[in-house]
Amino acid sequence: MSSIVEQQYNSRMDALSPQERIARCAGMLKWTRDLLARQVVAELGAISEERLKWEVAKRMYGSDPTAKAIIDQRLEDVSR
Secondary structure (H helix, E strand, O other), X not given: XXXXXXHHHHHHHHOOOHHHHHHHHHHHHHHHHHHHHHHHHHHHOOOOXXXXXXXXXXXXXXXXXXXXXXXXXXXXXXXX
């Protein structure tokens, strides 16, 4: 049995157009990347935008061995 809040949420999500759903997903992805970027800067201090991008990617996709290898290579390239 779902709560009133959950029912209201589901009702509003069902009412979204496909474009609105994609925009919502994109917004949530941006929010996640921004959150991770703040954590990276807090841990590593000031770094280049390029390195920050790859450090965030590593936190997002680092559990996939193939993605991690690619990201690690890019990090090595931007660290030179």
